[in-house]
Amino acid sequence: MVEQDLFYVLALQRVEGVGDIMAKKLLTHFGSAQAIFTAKTAQLAAIDGVGTVLMKKLKDKTVFEKANQELLFIQNNAISVTYFQEENYPDRLKHCIDGPVLLFTSGNINLKNRKIISIVGTRQITSYGMEFCRKFIADLAPLDPIIVSGFAYGVDIVAHQLALEYKLQTIGVVAHGLNQIYPKTHKKYVAQVEQNGGFMTEFWSNSNPDKENFVRRNRIVAGMSEATIVIESADRGGSLITANMANDYNRDVFAVPGRVTDKYSQGCNNLIKTQKANVLTSAADLVYMLNWDIKPESKAVQKQLFVTLDSDEQKVYDYLMKSGKELLDVIALECDFPIYRISGLLLNMELKGVIRPLPGKLFEAI
Structure with missing residues (x-):
């Protein structure tokens, strides 16, 4: 994306009242973000959902100053930016109506591999969850899938570490800008992840890991993946939100069953019981359900x-x-x-x- 186009898209993102859905509607209609800012009132009024308040916000010149500051951060920190209409934007995420207009990435992410799965779960992973995750990723390794997770405590970081151990590309989707890492204790893994994958976010450099950002982050995790795997979860938690989003996007969801008495199997068992997830007992289940079988003649x-x-x-x-x-x-x-x-x-x-x-x-x- 050329610098001038990026500048105006960044400015559009700073317009109060313009979310991803509205931004895509405006961009599709006018062809570019610059054209939106130069459009006449009558042209804007013809767009469904654009009222007098939003038209006034689109005339706010302060958004250009904010866009320039972020553009300088991107340039000075070698951040890659992907626009939702570009070829290298995650293919499955393109089909999500609320997918981000822009994605900021660092590292060496290569999305040409169509086998992309997300692995999520509790931050309090048990030995049962760790053992299953290790066996699962080890058995999938010959198929070379991309492992996506949220770089958080528990299941997330275990999935990233195992992906690296088995030389698989892994992507950490974070709930903040790329000027920081959360949690800070995971900084020691950053270099390894960026060597064989990287980090992805929709958030600007001034965005902190606020609670509401994690829910928004989860839709990227669910939307860009062919399937979402829940390793362990209590009866409530962010991983269940991700699973529900994956269902809404018509993606496959898998959950690892556990004993009914185990706290961190309750969420998985409920997903299975309510038919919101397929039972996952081994990598073979995933390979079969996603039709990843290798043809013998290859x-x-x-x-x-x-x-x-x-x-x-x-x-x-x-x-x-x-x-x-x-x-x-x-x-x-x-x-x-x-x-x-x-x-x-x-x-x-x-x-x-x-x-x-x-x-x-x-x-x-x-």
Whole structure:
């Protein structure tokens, strides 16, 4: 986006009463932010929702001074700015009516990968949540998804750390300007995240992490992702807001079930009970529901045929070679593995190209 256009869009954002929905309506009608400020009263009055109060606000020249200050911050801090009509704007977020007009980013974000998922949950993550998150991301790693979260305490930072550990791109969507990091204790992770992903926000440099900003931040997390995964949540919390937003955007939502007596499984269990989320017991569930299965004829998979299977995978492979097509439950029984274990093994073997899934939860060796 050229500097002059950015300047006028920034000024439009400072006009009191102009939110993302109204800004998009005006920009689409007039073609540019500069044209909005030079439009005649009759032209503005023809726009649904533009009354005399808003027309007066659009004549307020102080917004240009504020826009210039923010433009200088962007230029002096190497901040990247993406406009909602540009090609590099998150594709799924383009289809959200209330998506931000501008996104400010830092780091090395590359959204060409269509496999984008958000992982959210409680700030009081338990050992159960941590263990599930580790196994989940480890099993998904061969598919190279982008992991999006909010860089907060608990599930968020665990998801970011694990993404980095498994060399996946990760994006922290923050509820403040890019001149600061919240919480401050997470500053030690900033360099790593920016090396393999980065940070994203709609907030200007003068925006602090105020309570209401987190709700607005959550719609970006939900809107830009193909699916939202809730690892753990109490019966109330920001992650449930994100899940509801994802549902509103017609995105897939998954929740990890837990014991009914566990405080931080109540929110997930309720999402499942009210059919607002799919049950997530392993990475295989997500791969199946999102149709991320790798085609066996692909070149990438053919190369994987030469990898070595571990002892458990070899046991399953030998059984399938002998028995032919078989149900997941039967494979687990005959090979003496619990369901959660066999699901992970089958996913890894599928990614290596030695087995393939069939309709009806059947699997066969290739």
